[in-house]
Amino acid sequence: MTHMNTFKLNNGIAMPSVGLGVFQSSPEDTVQAVTAALAAGYRLIDTAAAYQNEAQVGEGIRKSGVARNAIFVETKLWMTDYGYDEALHAFDRSMGKLGIEKLDLYLLHWPMPTQFERTVQAWRAAERLLAEGRTRAIGVSNFSLQNLDDLIARSGVVPAVNQIELHPYFAQRELRAAHQRLGIVTQAWSPIGGIARYSATAGKDPLNDPVVKDLATIYGKTPAQIILRWHLEHGVAVVPKSVRPERIEENFAVFDFRLTSEAVAGIDLLDIGARGGPPPESVDDHSFPIKIED
Numbered sequence: 001m002t003h004m005n006t007f008k009l010n011n012g013i014a015m016p017s018v019g020l021g022v023f024q025s026s027p028e029d030t031v032q033a034v035t036a037a038l039a040a041g042y043r044l045i046d047t048a049a050a051y052q053n054e055a056q057v058g059e060g061i062r063k064s065g066v067a068r069n070a071i072f073v074e075t076k077l078w079m080t081d082y083g084y085d086e087a088l089h090a091f092d093r094s095m096g097k098l099g100i101e102k103l104d105l106y107l108l109h110w111p112m113p114t115q116f117e118r119t120v121q122a123w124r125a126a127e128r129l130l131a132e133g134r135t136r137a138i139g140v141s142n143f144s145l146q147n148l149d150d151l152i153a154r155s156g157v158v159p160a161v162n163q164i165e166l167h168p169y170f171a172q173r174e175l176r177a178a179h180q181r182l183g184i185v186t187q188a189w190s191p192i193g194g195i196a197r198y199s200a201t202a203g204k205d206p207l208n209d210p211v212v213k214d215l216a217t218i219y220g221k222t223p224a225q226i227i228l229r230w231h232l233e234h235g236v237a238v239v240p241k242s243v244r245p246e247r248i249e250e251n252f253a254v255f256d257f258r259l260t261s262e263a264v265a266g267i268d269l270l271d272i273g274a275r276g277g278p279p280p281e282s283v284d285d286h287s288f289p290i291k292i293e294d
Contacts, residue, residue, distance in 0.1 A: 034060025
């Protein structure tokens with residue numbers, strides 16, 4: 001696995017290690033971003049019901065000319081649709097918008113610990129969808145170790161993936177170690193650290209960090225490529241977001257080099273625990289007033 005093009009999930013499914021994220025991509029930008037990514041070689045597209053661009057992701061896939069079975073598509077269940085019957089309905093809605101018959105990975109978007117019974121019921125619906133073959137794998141997003149332990153204790157399927165905020169300034173070492181122990185693949189959102197630029201840690205941009213910039217010069221790569229490669233060296237999958245074709249191509253050009261262990265360790269030292277997004281325990285279906293329409 002020199003280039004780590006894929007990671008094997010706990011049910012044997014191969015998931016591409018680098019994908020395109022479309023969080024905050026407008027509907028008009030999403031179609032061309034997806035087609036540009038697939039033309040550049042990407043084979044994973046990450047969306048969510050709450051992003052409200054699932055239909056455009058599906059359109060981009062159809063316009064790309066790439067065979068559907070060659071593309072790994074993942075979407076997420078929004079919190080307002082937690083609950084057993086609600087989750088099954090929301091899955092059908094997402095599939096209708098995507099215009100596909102089978103999903104590759106279905107994630108619960110947040111753990112919602114204050115209403116965890118609804119979270120568990122949503123997970124049981126996801127387990128049914130997996131058993132029926134409507135999705136090839138199921139997982140979670142933004143779950144802490146406690147959230148994972150609570151869910152696993154009440155379910156029959158260990159999540160295949162936990163998609164979490166992860167970048168050099170917020171490296172989540174303990175959670176990554178727990179994932180490895182539990183057989184869960186870590187997938188990073190905001191892998192380059194973009195979320196940190198719009199949060200309480202504003203001004204803390206990993207792309208401008210001297211350590212990263214020095215390594216970019218040494219390797220003849222961009223700072224973004226150095227950071228994405230750092231993730232891969234740690235066995236972390238990434239879904240960087242961009243709508244610019246040149247940036248989309250740049251973010252995928254990370255398979256022709258390796259970082260030394262010293263370079264990886266140097267980036268590891270940048271971790272300051274700077275979370276850009278909200279902590280999982282503070283999020284519920286009232287935190288973000290998003291309504292998903294049929």
